[in-house]
Amino acid sequence: xxxxxxxxxxxxxxxxxxxxxxxxxxxxxxxxxxxxxxxxxxxxxxxxxxxxxxxxxxxxxxxxxxxxxxxxxxxxxxxxxxxxxxxxxxxxxxxxxxxxxxxxxxxxxxxxxxxxxxxxxxxxxxxxxxxxxxxxxxxxxxxxxxxxxxxxxxxxxxxxxxxxxxxxxxxxxxxxxxxxxxxxxxxxxxxxxxxxxxxxxxxxxxxxxxxxxxxxxxxxxxxxxxxxxxxxxxxxxxxxxxxxxxxxxxxxxxxxxxxxxxxxxxxxxxxxxxxxxxxxxxxxxxxxxxxxxxxxxxxxxxxxxxxxxxxxxxxxxxxxxxxxxxxxxxxxxxxxxxxxxxxxxxxxxxxxxx
Amino acid sequence: xxxxxxxxxxxxxxxxxxxxxxxxxxxxxxxxxxxxxxxxxxxxxxxxxxxxxxxxxxxxxxxxxxxxxxxxxxxxxxxxxxxxxxxxxxxxxxxxxxxxxxxxxxxxxxxxxxxxxxxxxxxxxxxxxxxxxxxxxxxxxxxxxxxxxxxxxxxxxxxxxxxxxxxxxxxxxxxxxxxxxxxxxxxxxxxxxxxxxxxxxxxxxxxxxxxxxxxxxxxxxxxxxxxxxxxxxxxxxxxxxxxxxxxxxxxxxxxxxxxxxxxxxxxxxxxxxxxxxxxxxxxxxxxxxxxxxxxxxxxxxxxxxxxxxxxxxxxxxxxxxxxxxxxxxxxxxxxxxxxxxxxxxxxxxxxxxx
DNA sequence: AGAGTGACCTGACACGTTTCAGGGCGAGGA
DNA sequence: TCCTCGCCCTGAAACGTGTCAGGTCACTCT
Numbered sequence: 001x002x003x004x005x006x007x008x009x010x011x012x013x014x015x016x017x018x019x020x021x022x023x024x025x026x027x028x029x030x031x032x033x034x035x036x037x038x039x040x041x042x043x044x045x046x047x048x049x050x051x052x053x054x055x056x057x058x059x060x061x062x063x064x065x066x067x068x069x070x071x072x073x074x075x076x077x078x079x080x081x082x083x084x085x086x087x088x089x090x091x092x093x094x095x096x097x098x099x100x101x102x103x104x105x106x107x108x109x110x111x112x113x114x115x116x117x118x119x120x121x122x123x124x125x126x127x128x129x130x131x132x133x134x135x136x137x138x139x140x141x142x143x144x145x146x147x148x149x150x151x152x153x154x155x156x157x158x159x160x161x162x163x164x165x166x167x168x169x170x171x172x173x174x175x176x177x178x179x180x181x182x183x184x185x186x187x188x189x190x191x192x193x194x195x196x197x198x199x200x201x202x203x204x205x206x207x208x209x210x211x212x213x214x215x216x217x218x219x220x221x222x223x224x225x226x227x228x229x230x231x232x233x234x235x236x237x238x239x240x241x242x243x244x245x246x247x248x249x250x251x252x253x254x255x256x257x258x259x260x261x262x263x264x265x266x267x268x269x270x271x272x273x274x275x276x277x278x279x280x281x282x283x284x285x286x287x288x289x290x291x292x293x294x295x296x297x298x299x300x301x302x303x304x305x306x307x308x309x310x311x312x313x314x315x316x317x318x319x320x321x322x323x324x325x326x327x328x329x330x331x332x333x334x335x336x337x338x339x340x341x342x343x344x345x346x347x348x349x350x351x352x353x354x
Numbered sequence: 355x356x357x358x359x360x361x362x363x364x365x366x367x368x369x370x371x372x373x374x375x376x377x378x379x380x381x382x383x384x385x386x387x388x389x390x391x392x393x394x395x396x397x398x399x400x401x402x403x404x405x406x407x408x409x410x411x412x413x414x415x416x417x418x419x420x421x422x423x424x425x426x427x428x429x430x431x432x433x434x435x436x437x438x439x440x441x442x443x444x445x446x447x448x449x450x451x452x453x454x455x456x457x458x459x460x461x462x463x464x465x466x467x468x469x470x471x472x473x474x475x476x477x478x479x480x481x482x483x484x485x486x487x488x489x490x491x492x493x494x495x496x497x498x499x500x501x502x503x504x505x506x507x508x509x510x511x512x513x514x515x516x517x518x519x520x521x522x523x524x525x526x527x528x529x530x531x532x533x534x535x536x537x538x539x540x541x542x543x544x545x546x547x548x549x550x551x552x553x554x555x556x557x558x559x560x561x562x563x564x565x566x567x568x569x570x571x572x573x574x575x576x577x578x579x580x581x582x583x584x585x586x587x588x589x590x591x592x593x594x595x596x597x598x599x600x601x602x603x604x605x606x607x608x609x610x611x612x613x614x615x616x617x618x619x620x621x622x623x624x625x626x627x628x629x630x631x632x633x634x635x636x637x638x639x640x641x642x643x644x645x646x647x648x649x650x651x652x653x654x655x656x657x658x659x660x661x662x663x664x665x666x667x668x669x670x671x672x673x674x675x676x677x678x679x680x681x682x683x684x685x686x687x688x689x690x691x692x693x694x695x696x697x698x699x700x701x702x703x704x705x706x707x708x
Numbered sequence: 709a710g711a712g713t714g715a716c717c718t719g720a721c722a723c724g725t726t727t728c729a730g731g732g733c734g735a736g737g738a
Numbered sequence: 739t740c741c742t743c744g745c746c747c748t749g750a751a752a753c754g755t756g757t758c759a760g761g762t763c764a765c766t767c768t
Contacts, residue, residue: 004494025726032746051724052470055724096450097451117448140401285580285609286640287643373756373758713767715764728749
């Protein structure tokens, strides 16, 4: 392994001091053209690469921002990550992506690591409902933006989508389609902010339509995954009077539930209507195209990154902002038989065809 | 922003030298119990956090490994990433995830960044077919593992899946189902290794069955995405004698193609059979459950990370390995009407029901 | 009692960079 | 001729760690 070449060797080869090389790198305008070119030639000849560690050590903080999400496998979060990465790259920052799987321990572990890396800021969808680790970061002077969690913290920006309205839209739609017996497939309401808010919105729709609050059934799942959705589907299939409509707290759950319905031969939407949440790209391509509550995924990530970059730049003068986007219901075949009829009809022909 | 506390302040508070604090951190066994506890108390009292930059600067290399993939939005790669992250975390390494979108420029840019960070190794699915950036890394002494690209490089390990066999299995299956007019939906064969190999396998299956090599039609797409698949679908729908079977080079393409067929009312698999590649989780949940060539996604990532960690540990003694997994065809309804009949039948009833 | 032996700790240096006070030097003005 | 002023450059001092040669001290052995 060839020893890494340092600024000093470049300086020697170019016949200048290390200070000058550094200037060529960081403030090219202050050095004479001839010298600059000599230095640049030496750099490329030796294959010199800046040592970011040393820069950070000197400057006290890294040019990296940490992005901590609940589940990288969830297309919702990869889209958020894309948005954030775009904005970060434009501003010359690297993004370190961390996955917590909703585990408080993993979250703490990753944040510890990010603190050691001296990232200058962190974008996080909190797994710990107490937000304790977020506060620890703030105390250490790390800028934080809460993703998808609009806690009105005095000391951090946030970017979120109005989950309560999202839940409301979904259930309002199901009620409008004539459903009475609605079940929500949801994560733990106490642990996860999104679960709590979407549920609250759903309940609001129920009571607004004259139903009792507890008329909304609930199936709690341990994770927001397709597998958990499959399990929830089995559970729902076992219920004696089967609910006629399901509102799933995200699309992975909805896809799992849908799959178990299809396997069991339960017709969607005729026997059971399903609405998901997030409107990931796969929702439209599902066995029955999935109705879903759409969130501006990439925009969420981009906005968060931009906020945090601004915060670091503005320093003390920065005022924390709380950006809230509004979700939008996308109705497809899984909750509206009128939309499924055309395709369904052809499928009928197709089965007869063989 | 509170000044970050350094090892020196901890030393002062605990009444020891900085060397001792460092020892407590790195070789706790060499320091007396009483002293160690005093130091640890000081650490937690001051909220001291190691400065990773300084450590790296001293040790010359970071405890991070770079993971460079073609598309983070592709569930195949997120699964690979998960596997890699698991193994890396177990060994105490962080993972920096980079996305190239198949762009040579983005790839170069990310690798530059990783070099500056002095990552101790890089796992990469190359976007540049010349592998030039990979060789640059090697010259700088960075360990590299090629993902999904078994180039028999003398100076790097690789982990891949036998793409040629995968392509062969897919088309062999379609031929066995009685198809003659088969089209492959594929990326650029010259640019992407996977595209080239899967195509070669497909051709081998054709010729093996007594067809001419050019009997396999090809639709080239600009990217391995659902959107590109949709566009390819439109293109195929416009063909005068419509092909009876499609082999898509990955599942995102297949899902897109499938969606455009469903929209156009073309029956799958009766009128057009479809086989995808990767067997991502969403394949099974698609409008018509998708036949696909399965790869051990997480295992690929885990193996790659383990290889590179071993390489760094073993130093000079390391011998480069080329691990090749074997893919497996998973047949579902999209290419086999017998498997679709049950569900299809119930759907028939459902359409009649309303 | 003196020497030898561990156990434990100290203190300075090095890692590669950025920053900054200051120095050399040529040109222009008095 | 001398002074001043810019321009361009130098060189040393940090940044926070890990390492390592050496130092101190109590204890044991002869």
